Amino acid sequence: MVFEEKGIPNGEPEDEEEEEEEEDMVDPLDTVRDKCAQAEHCIHTRAKLEDCESRVGSKSETAEDCTEELFDFLHARDHCHPETDTSLILSLSLAELSKQLKGGTLTPEAVFHSYVEKTLEVNRRLNCCTEVLLESWDQLEDIGSHKDGLLYGVPVSIKENIGYKGHDSTCGVICKLDLPATGDSVLVEVLKRQGAIPFVKTNVPQSLLSYDCGNPIYGLTLNPHNPQKTPGGSSGGEGALIGGGGSVLGMGSDIGGSIRIPSSFCGICGFKPTANRLSSRGASSCSRGQKSVLSSFGPMARDVDGLALCMQALLCDHMFRLDPTVPPIPFNQQVYQRSKPLRIGYYENDGYAMPSPSMGRALRETKALLESAGHTLVPFSLPRLSYAMHELVLRGFSGDGCATMLSNLKGGPVDPSLRVQIIPYGLPRTVKKILSILIKPIFPRIGASMESLCGASSVQDLWRQHADVEDYMHEVMAEWRRCELDVLLCPMMGPAYNHNYPGKLTSAVSYTIMYNLLNFPAGVVPVSKVTAEDEEELRHYKGNYGDLWDKLYRKAVTGGEGLPVAVQCVALPWQDELCLRFMREVERLFREKKK
Structure with missing residues (x-):
């Protein structure tokens, strides 16, 4: 449907x-x-x-x-x-819900029907879903055979590009219509084995390579806190549905912040694991084969314990057998439960995109709480960030001159939210170079980005670019070791943008996409809301460069009073449990502060 x-x-x-x-x-x-x-x-x-x-x-x-x-x-x-108390069911955290399902206090039928009904209600307001998976009703009838699963009886929403047998995974592009999956993706198979019930697919931006959330097939998704704002992307339907109360657990994917941005914009928790910690087998993409900036699949939920429970459930022998390319590393509960003080790096401004006033304030408040709790905070900065954004991220994404992305958009209309973003993609290489030369003296950041969109000039050039990415990863990790860090605290994009601005502001993703480039696990935790004082300070926002992007950014986040604001927590590759443990600590400190 x-x-x-x-x-x-x-x-x-x-x-x-x-x-x-x-x-x-x-x-x-x-x-x-x-x-x-x-x-x-x-x-x-x-x-x-x-x-x-x-x-x-x-x-x-x-x-x-x-x-x-x-x-x-x-x-x-x-x-x-x-006798079914729907409001009680919908108010429970994932951990509480799972406990009551396993204990028999709640039945899978009552939980399932409550969430389907709530999803229909939320979708009417936000247009966040693409279809209900009717096969989930059949799975519900046989759910008793999976009572030992860690997610027994839990309804789960899944991003539209995650394969489910018999259903399209269009990524919002016309050329992928009427190509239903011949089987379930590995993630869906494992969720089912663990007793979860995937029941609905959620909306995405066209091509997935955007952090807005609209496409010509399923329309525009709205933010649950303010319909004038985008829920973010590309897992925007997930963020909107969970943020609106229609799902307790969802699965998204992240190639530049696509889990973290909608989680931040919609006021929920989201986690991008190390790439290939979870299987991507059976999922659809519009950038398959691109290896400079890696994509990850991960969970989105109302709290950090929900994320951890999902990771624990998915990191099981069944997934390792279905996809032997995934390292067979089970979830380390001991690391997640540790409580010893951490040595935490931090930065408030990455030097490339100046944070909004609420982003900076959220970072400072989090830093102060962590210090008061006995953790050590150490200043840190990512080296050569402008170089990394232009020569590694943008040139890597555009390694083929943007040909793959443009080919996926052929044969159908381009969504308004993506139109501005792709205008330079289709320009001839020579024109991009000329424009770069003309623009650089006036707007250095914009001119350098235009040049990066030329991509690689040859296979040899692409291999050199891949080698440069490896060298940069080791450069960052050397600085991390020099500072003797356990984890890193940094700002998270927010608050939610006005519609159609993400396509004009790809520069702002420096706060998220760097951790796809570096392949560091990263997650977001909501910690505050935009205040009237933040809005007043925003009126005087100038940015780091004072260029067109900085002016557009101020317009994009204007009118955000009351919207959620998050921070981002980061760890080294394969230390996913440590990253989640850090997120849980941040969440705990702010909960205690509210009491």
Whole structure:
């Protein structure tokens, strides 16, 4: 079933002849399944039309009817089972929910129906979901055989690009429509083995290479705290759904901050593990083969313990057997539970993109709390950050001259949120170089970025770039060792941007994408909210460069009073449990501060 899209007109409903059946012979769930099948068939039929505007711009009212039927079915079920306390179920953390499911205090059926109903409600407001996975109802019927699983009975939402048998993983691009997965991805298989119930797919930005969240197929997703703001991306549907209360646990992917940014914008916790700590087998991508900046799959949840429980469940023998390329390293609970003081590096401004006032304040407040708790805080800075952003990140992403990304956008409309971002991508290499020469004297950062979009000039040049990435990783780790750090505290992008600004501000991802380049595990924890004082200070924001990007940034985050603000926690490669332990410490200190 595909949900009704906000801002996209519905098509005219087709006349249907209803078969006469005796009312006591009709199963409401079967009716829902039939309606959903009809809706999906209708949408896929439309998606095959030659006119792309028609393919993505018209929706059958059958899809909306299907949503309403499912909503009514769940309401009817609640009336039949008034003992179900939906509000209590939805208020529980993942750890508490799991404990009550295993103890029998709650049934998987009650939990599942509560979350499906809440998801439908949240989606009506935010357009954060792409389809309900109707197979989850069948899995629910057989859930008793997985009672020993660490996630027994837990409904889980999954990002649209994560493969689920029989369903598309479009990444928001037309060329991937009508290519349903022939089998479950490894992550989905392991989630099911651990007793979790993947029940809904969530929206993404077109191509996944953006931190907005809109595409021509499923429409625009809104922020749960303010509909005028983006939920972030590319795991934006996940952030919006969890932040809006419609899911307790979700799975996302992160190639430049795509888990961390929506987690920050939506006020939840998110974790990007070391690349290949979790399997990516069976997931869809628009940048497959790019190796300079690595992608990771990871969990998103309301609290850090939820992230850790998910990692513990996924890092099991079943995943290691399904994907032997994943190092067989189980979750180290002992490291996660440690409480000894840490030696923590920190920086407030990376020198490339000046943080917003609320970002800087959140960092300073977190630093003060950590110091008062007995941890040692040490100033730290990433060496040669401008070089790393231009020569390693941007040139690596554009190694093929942006040809792969552009090829995925052929045959269909480009979403408004991505349009500005890709304008320079399609320019001839010579034009990019000329523009770079002209722009650099006036706007050095923008000019250098334009030159980087030329990509590699040859295979030899690409290999040299890969070697430079390795050298830079060791340079950063040498500085880390010199400072004798355990972990690193740094600002996290935020608050949530106004719609359509992320495509104009790729510069701001320096705070997140560096840890994809370095392959360091990183996670975010919400610690504060934007204040009126932050907004007043923002009026005087000049940035580090005073260029067009700095001016756009001030406009992007204006109007954020009351929105969540987070900090970012980082560790060295394969020290994922230590990173989570640091995140849990930050979370604990702010919870105690509120008491």
